[in-house]
Each structure stands twice: as structure tokens, then as C-alpha cells.
Ligand SMILES: Nc1ncnc2c1ncn2[C@@H]1O[C@H](COP(=O)(O)OP(=O)(O)OP(=O)(O)O)[C@@H](O)[C@H]1O
């Protein structure tokens with residue numbers, strides 16, 4: 250009878266259009282010359298090129314990981330292009346006024362505030378289009394507060410000491426296959442530095458857009474919160490509908506120095522593929538934060554997009570009394586596959602972590618939570634609480650939970666709770682009998698299920714995320 | 728208001744309703760009694776349009792429209808309300824949110840604007856009081872962890888908010904303590920009006936002391952086998968259903 254519910258699940262992807270701009274895309278293929286070319290295009294210093302080449306050589310020796318609960322045709326790394334940039338970006342515009350309006354319109358169409366006049370509750374945005382950042386708003390205003398917010402390419406030029414010190418310090422070049430690939434070919438992404446004791450005066454965000462076909466996007470984000478500082482950052486992303494699979498392999502590194510606090514939110518809405526499971530983004534991402542004494546790193550993610558996702562935003566709780574949090578909603582429909590979760594590595598004394606993961610699977614999708622909680626010998630009095638809930642819509646989808654717990658300290662306390670539930674025909678009928686149409690009913694039930702996570706998102710994005718779920722579930726019933 | 732003619736229905740190849748007739752006019756209260764498994768709840772579900780219940784014959788007209796041409800939510804919007812025998816839980820969705828979505832949907836179908844949150848909260852609180860349900864039940868998940876009696880009162884709360892034309896109460900009195908029974912009866916009586924009709928399914932004639940019906944029907948083996956006035960219920964209480972079987976046979 251759950252087929253009844255299934256028929257209401259038809260996803261509409263609203264961001265599937267393309268922007269018509271002339272692009273310069275380098276020929277497909279991957280070798281040292283390509284890496285030199287990318288580095289040269291960005292006029293990088295020698296040390297950066299060396300760092301990339303080191304990563305590339307390591308990558309050549311590595312194997313595609315296969316432990317995740319996902320199946321996909323391995324990307325052919327030689328058939329991808331590793332750099333694509335709008336032609337108008339060849340000569341880097343000096344200010345937002347010089348940016349091709351067509352590019353800015355892309356972001357406007359996606360609902361991103363691109364003009365500083367429209368201060369949407371004070372959000373500064375870095376806009377990344379294929380392999381380049383096309384512009385960052387409020388740079389000057391932020392600079393007044395001492396905050397650096399720019400593309401990573403610019404940071405390499407302008408703040409080489411900071412980049413050199415922290416790049417690869419949390420996710421080493423050889424961390425894993427896709428992190429190594431990213432380290433070799435990353436093209437753009439955001440850089441944030443919050444100085445000591447500063448509370449970042451506005452919300453920071455980066456919006457990633459893939460536009461060009463047959464390219465991969467390899468973004469790199471580095472965020473450093475110096476002692477006692479505070480920042481809230483949000484990233485969003487979308488891509489056109491295409492029947493090919495495009496690769497997005499990102500690396501995000503967070504550093505929270507003593508007493509700092511980082512709140513990092515993601516609304517991931519890459520193209521998920523069509524109802525037959527054709528096309529969609531492969532989203533293979535490494536995200537990790539290093540938490541020093543008494544600092545706090547909080548990851549919140551709402552994952553509705555991508556054909557295949559594997560990502561585990563993690564915290565290394567190195568400093569005593571540091572706190573790590575992971576709040577996640579992962580929704581899969583049609584033939585989407587997600588394998589996502591977190592790793593909380595407790596090194597310091599009295600470190601705490603909280604994991605709240607909500608997985609929603611519909612249609613023929615597969616949704617897995619994979620989480621590691623490790624208490625190292627030094628983690629005296631450390632605590633973890635994990636709650637992991639799955640919601641099934643229909644009976645052809647899969648939900649899986651893979652918790653890994655390693656405790657090497659007897660004083661550490663680990664709590665784990667897991668539930669699985671279904672949107673039942675009875676619930677749906679109750680809603681309908683009260684006049685509520687079944688699509689609205691499913692989205693209401695799903696939103697209710699996600700409440701604990703949504704409340705962690707910055708206000709305006711919580712609303713956004715709710716709507717996104719609704720769209721992703723459109724046609725889910727009736 | 729509701730005219731059911733020779734209705735036949737089945738669930739997963741099991742025939743349950745076999746030629747049921749019932750005529751309910753505005754302003755009337757009909758009680759339906761009958762043995763366990765007779766098809767009373769099935770009748771409610773078929774009228775409300777539950778998936779999986781297949782109508783294999785007959786018709787049901789509701790205010791001049793054929794019920795079976797409408798989606799379940801359209802039937803509800805048209806004013807048909809079913810208070811469930813076994814209300815389900817919807818964890819995480821607050822009662823308030825659910826009730827507002829419901830009232831908004833019904834209003835929207837009539838071309839009325841949604842109530843403001845403030846107005847709605849006020850209204851919901853008022854109705855809570857009427858069914859003797861503490862207000863913090865509005866904040867809890869729909870039926871989540873409610874006791875049996877609280878669930879029934881919550882059904883009544885929904886009914887009072889929606890002010891439907893036709894109320895079908897499926898054993899709303901089962902599992903209620905004496906005081907709660909009085910509350911439910913008061914709620915139902917408050918809604919009694921010349922342009923509203925009620926079908927009250929019950930096993931206990933005691934309820935009919937409080938909600939005095941115009942007609943009492945006995946539903947057995949998928950059809951109405953006997954109809955009468957208030958006194959029929961008293962007779963059933965004394966004699967059970969055995970004698971009807973004999974009469975019909
Ligand atoms: N989904 C179903 N699958 C199979 N049989 C069903 C289903 N739903 C109802 N039935 C059967 O139909 C018959 C009528 O059930 P129904 O719930 O309508 O009875 P009822 O008159 O309301 O009984 P009670 O007084 O116990 O509430 C029962 O024999 C029941 O087992």
C-alpha cells in the first residue's frame with residue numbers, strides 16, 4: 250500500500266538551468282602539466298605549485314575508496330576538464346561593479362543577495378562559478394572589523410603566511426583519495442580569517458554553482474577562527490540538470506583556536522539526477538575541523554541534492570573542554586544514494602560531542618548514516634551523545650546505520666540512540682481526512698522529523714531548508 | 728445530506744460491506760451499533776476514502792455530490808469528518824501546526840483566507856477548554872504519547888475546530904472514563920444543529936443517554952439489518968445481537 254505514498258514523490262529541481270556565458274575550459278585530462286597550468290592561471294607562488302604536485306604524486310598511488318554504501322560508475326579522471334572559467338573572468342575584475350552582469354544574474358536568480366545594497370539580514374557572499382570566484386560582497390566592511398573574507402585564490406596571493414600555515418593542517422594532502430585529488434587540482438573556494446576576540450559582524454556564505462558541462466568542481470575552503478573569535482558561515486550549491494554525472498570533490502578545513510566558535514552550515518542541493526537515476530552530481534567531500542582548548546565547532550548540514558554523496562564533516566577535539574556538534578538532515582529520493590555522517594575524535598580532557606542525524610529516504614534511494622566516535626586515552630571525562638533517526642517513505646528505499654564506537658578511556662561516556670520510522674498510510678490518511686493534501690502532509694511530517702536540526706540553522710536558511718525539502722518531496726504522495 | 732444506496736466494499740479481496748443502505752438528513756443523529764467485525768469502522772473508512780478500501784457497488788451521495796468521485800481531502804473539505812476509532816500518532820508535528828494546516832486547508836477550499844496565527848491560537852485554546860484538554864497538548868506532537876482518552880478528546884478538538892457538516896464518530900466513547908464521556912457528549916451536543924448531521928458508532932447504550940439519537944441502526948455482516956428509535960438500543964443492551972440474527976435469518 251505504500252506505493253500509494255510513493256506516487257506523491259516526484260522531485261522538481263528548480264535550479265537546473267544553465268547560464269549562457271562564454272567559458273574558457275581547459276581540455277580534458279589530468280597530469281602534472283594540467284596542474285602547472287591551473288597554478289599558472291592563478292599566478293600562484295612556487296610553494297603552492299609544489300604543494301599541489303606533491304598531492305598529485307600521492308594521489309597517483311592511491312585507490313578510489315569503496316567502503317561506503319554507494320554504487321556508482323567510477324569517474325574517468327582523464328575525461329574531465331579540471332578548470333573552467335567564464336571568459337570575462339580571465340582578467341580578474343577589480344570590484345563587483347566590473348563583474349559580468351550575466352554572472353551576477355545567475356546568483357540573483359538563485360535568490361542570493363549579490364548587491365551590497367540589499368542587505369539581507371547582513372550576509373556577505375562569495376560567489377564561486379565553476380572554477381573561479383566571481384566576487385565577494387562586503388569585503389571592505391568586513392575588513393574594517395579585521396575579518397578577511399575572500400576567495401582562496403586571492404588569499405594565496407595576499408595572505409600567503411596564513412594559507413601556508415593552515416592549508417592541509419586539518420585535512421592533509423594524502424588524507425584520502427578525493428582529498429588528494431582536490432589538493433592537486435583545487436581551483437577556488439573561500440578563505441576566512443577572524444582575528445582574535447572578534448565576533449564576525451555578519452553571516453558569511455559561499456555559493457557554489459557548477460555551470461559548464463564535462464567539468465569537475467574542486468573547491469577548497471579554509472576557515473580560521475583565531476582565539477576567542479566567533480563566526481557563522483553558510484554554504485549553498487546548485488548545478489544544471491544534465492544526464493552526465495559531474496564530479497564535485499571539495500575539501501573544507503576549519504581551525505578553531507582557543508575559545509573560538511565556528512558554526513558551519515551547509516545547504517547542499519546539487520542536481521540529484523532525474524527520476525530514472527540518470528545524471529546528477531557525485532559529491533565526494535572531506536570536511537574537518539580542528540578544535541583547540543575550550544573552542545566549539547558546530548556542523549549543520551541539509552543534504553537534499555547530488556546523485557551520490559559521501560561526506561563526513563568531522564571534529565578533532567584536540568583541546569581540553571572543546572565541543573564538537575553535528576546536526577544533519579539527509580534526504581534521498583528517486584535513485585539518490587547518500588552515505589554521510591561524522592567523526593568525532595576526542596583527544597582532549599572533558600571534550601563533548603553531540604550528533605543528531607536525520608535520514609529521510611523515499612522511492613528507490615539509499616540513505617546511510619556512518620559515524621565514528623573515538624575516545625582516545627587522553628580524553629578524560631569526555632562525553633558523546635548520538636541520536637540517529639531514519640524516516641522511510643514508501644517501501645522500496647533503504648536506510649542504514651553504521652555507528653563505530655572506539656573508547657580507549659574508561660571515564661569517557663558514550664550514548665547512542667537510533668530509531669527507524671515510516672510515514673505510514675494511516676498518518677497520511679489522518680491528514681487527508683482533515684483536509685490536508687497529501688503532498689503538504691508528507692512535507693509537514695518530514696519537516697516535523699527534521700525540526701531539531703533545522704533549529705540549528707541561521708533563521709533565514711531554516712525557512713529556506715524547509716522549502717527545499719518540500720520541493721524535493723514534491724509529488725511524494727497523491 | 729448523506730444517502731447511501733446498496734453499498735458494497737471490500738479490503739484486499741475480503742468482502743466487508745454487502746449492500747448497505749442509510750439515509751441521513753440534516754439535523755439528525757444516527758447511532759450505529761453492531762457486533763465486533765461487522766463493518767462499522769469500514770463504513771467510516773469507505774465514506775472518508777481510505778486507500779485500500781475498494782467500493783465494488785452502490786453509491787453514496789453527500790450533499791448532492793457523489794462521494795466516491797472526490798479525493799479524501801476533498802471529502803473532508805466538503806464537510807465530512809471522521810473521528811477515528813484508533814487515532815494515529817504523528818511524532819514531531821505539533822498538534823497546533825497540524826490543526827492549523829487542517830483548518831487553513833478547509834478554509835482555503837471555501838475561498839476563505841487563512842486565520843492569522845494569533846487568531847488561530849486563541850480559537851484553539853478555547854476549543855481545548857471545551858474538550859477539557861490542557862493547552863500544552865497543542866504543543867505536543869499529534870497524539871504523540873497521548874493516553875487513549877486524550878486521543879479521543881483530541882479527535883473531538885479537531886471536530887470542533889473544523890465544524891463539519893457530517894460528523895462520523897467511530898467509538899469515540901470507548902475507553903473513556905465517566906467524566907470524559909460527559910465531556911465528549913457535551914462536545915457533540917454543542918455541535919448539534921439543524922444543518923449538521925451525526926453518525927455515532929458505539930457499543931454502549933450508555934452514551935445514548937447523553938447523546939440522544941433520532942435513529943438507532945444495527946449493522947451486522949456488512950449491512951443495516953435493523954433500524955429503530957432510541958428504544959432499540961435499550962433492547963440490544965438487554966438481549967444482545969443474537970435475536971436479530973434469528974429475525975433476519
Ligand atoms: N485491512 C484489512 N484487511 C483485512 N481485513 C480487514 C481489514 N480491515 C478490516 N478488515 C476486516 O473487516 C471486518 C470489519 O472490520 P471493521 O473494523 O469494519 O469492524 P467493526 O464493525 O468496526 O468492529 P469493532 O466493533 O470491533 O470496531 C473485520 O472482520 C476485519 O477484520
Ligand SMILES: [Mg+2]
Pocket residue numbers: 767768769812897898
Ligand atoms: Mg470499529
